[in-house]
Amino acid sequence: MNILLLVFPIPLLTVLFAQPIYGFESLGAHDVPHFRTLPCPNPEDIAPCICTYTADKGVMDMDCMNISDEEELYQVFHSLIPIPTFGKLSLPSDRLTTLTDEVFRVATFEDVIINCSNDCEPTLTTVGPNTFIKSVSTLMSLTMYPTNISEFPFDTIQEYVNINAFILNDSPLSIFPTISSETLLTLVLINDTFREIPAHILDELPNLKQLELGWNSIDSLGKDVFASLPDIRQIVMVNGGLRHLHSRQFAVTSPNLYVIVLESNLIETVDPDTFIGLQSSTIQLVGNKLTLLPEATWKPLLDSGVILQLAGNDLTCGCDVAWIVLEPTYHPLV
Template identity: 30%
Template sequence: MDCSNVVDLPELQQIFHANFPSTRYRRFTMFGTTEDPVPLTYLPDEIFGPISFQEIVIRYTKLQRIGTYAFMTSNSTLQTLVVTQSDLQSFPATILPEMSVLEDLDLSYNELSFLPDLCSTSLHDLDLAHNPDLSYTSLAFEQLPYIVNINLASCGMDKLEANLFLDKANLSTVYLEENQLTELVAGSLAFTGAAINEVILSGNKISTVEKSFASGLGTNTYLALLKNNITTLPEEVWRQVFEQLSLGQGSVLLDAFDPADNPLACGCDLAWLVTDPTLLVHLAEGATCADDTPVHDLDPQYYETNCT
């Protein structure tokens, strides 16, 4: 069912007051464009009447608010809910426990300022990217036991709470790129279950990384830190990360296409990594020193002789 051409709320309400041959439909869509968004600003409670859907996909609208019970007729059928490229300022998260089969929730590219703590035993994919002033509590994701993918890219984050992603045995990808993070404190990247596959932190301002910032990484984890301000990889902080990755095919990506990004000093504090090929292989090719020398081209013999 496509309602992309509705001009106002009364028209949409009139549509769903009609008699339908069935009350169960696969997909509802409402698509505008950047130049011509759908003019609706509000979806009230029971807007869909008795009709239920498996998917609701809404893009490029002027939606700012959604009623708490707007989607309740689909509480036992809705698997995918997408409201993106709109002006959404809040989301009725209290409906999530009632959405018993909802797996995919995409609220990206909106104007959400606060995310209530989420609770769902079915949700697998959560996309909140590009809500530029988003805030939430340290318990925001605590009650999402089966979450697989979380996207928090470009949300204006300036800090990352410890243990935010803990106790998520199925968590595979976490996207945190293009935020305003300056440090990774102990427990920032604490995971459970070793299912974690990708952690993307590129395009932040990270310069400080504390001991025990990461735990529970999988042996094949891809940890990307491009375009940050990391100047050193102290052994007491980073060895445990590289040792865990050395059990599989995981890697740490620090390539600096511009020497101003992650300008590694490459002094004796890097000797532990340069002189151990079993660990160095897990630093992705492309990482460079501040003088633009590739880390993989450094002479381990020099470090063994001069860094005792």
């Protein structure tokens, strides 16, 4: 008996197995081929989630925006997923109420986005302390908006050794969270309900660069609250409730801070030494309620090259601003 042995050259085998592999199950008369792109799981195993693979980046993303509830999400991630390593995970915040610790089994993610459309009714209220525990070494960003989350396991953020962005917007969060992280670069808490930023609350974020806290009801700031951020670049607190700014509330130690945005608050007065440590930065105070520009408050800042943006304030034009008018070097800065 003659046996025909086919031997492929090694380079040909390399080419064959380096390409994305597609396949489909046996079809009925009216079936549509259900293609699979390796290393993604079989589409029917993870439906209604959709896995996409970007070959040039070697990354799988999982889109679960069409998931109906927690049970269906649980079934998806407890199905056969040969390689449970994903880049982006997308989830709806208006179809889930709780993300339990076991829901994702052994799956890991780099970026998690939980959101819904602007006119949706968010239902997500709870995220377990270990929901993303398998991603402690991979998670880089967690974005959630809008949600009904009033509590979150903020104390676990420090366990994620590569996280650089945390965003929680449009939630009923009523107390500014205590967060510790050596890697967090961006913290965004927009349109929540807290009113106070206590002193020392940011002390455990040594590498934070961007802080956005707009559309809150913030009317109270602790003294030196931003001074513990040695590399902060941007502080944004627009559309808040700030009315009177006091000494050292915006004291900074970062030489890289380039802007403080306080647009559309209710600011009427600013004490001397409110802003300390700014070097060639911009203070954006557009749309507040300032009427006076006391020399003791603003001259030291202009002497340091700080730019003041003051449009939309009802400033008086009297002798109290003569110190600015009579000094031409200040004119480009105001």
